[in-house]
Amino acid sequence: MITIALFCEGASEIKILTHIITKYLGDEVSVNALQPELIVNQGYERQTSPGGWYEVLRHCNDRDVRNALATNDFLVIQIDTDACSQVGFDVSEFDECNRKVNDAQLFERVVSRLTRDLSPELLEEYGGRIMFAICINETECWLLPFYYERESSVKC
Secondary structure (H helix, E strand, O other): OEEEEEEOOOHHHHHHHHHHHHHHHHHHEEEEEEEOOEEEEOOEEEEOOOOOHHHHHHHOOHHHHHHHHHOOOEEEEEEEOOOOOOOOOOOOOEOOOOOEOOHHHHHHHHHHHHHOOOOHHHHHHHHHHEEEEEEOOOOHHHHHHHHOOOHHHOOO
16 A cells, blocks of 8 residues: 655645545545645544645645654645745746746646755655645645636635
């Protein structure tokens, strides 16, 4: 069985990624949400630790990544880009001419930010086991077209 650890912004992102991962890999996968922590209480999942982009970035360090990969085959790190220009996240959506970068460039910038605090040794040893789920804007934008018949009425 393949085990996949998750560092996510919140409980809704964990649910979405778990659904996508299990749909793709089927019964041969176990998903372990490490950030934020969840508990089941009276049949309801509840987030028991802080979420948000700050917490995702705080877990992107050698110790937390090594711990996640010590007991899991892979680590998926999820973060939205809607707050990437905030102080602490520090990823610009604009190039040197003040033009908005394209989604692929923004993805690369965010991955670079997520791996900034990881040592080259860790990246060399574990890099192939770390995956990124970078949500351009926010995760919920992935879902809106499923809830609306006319995509033109949805603006992300």
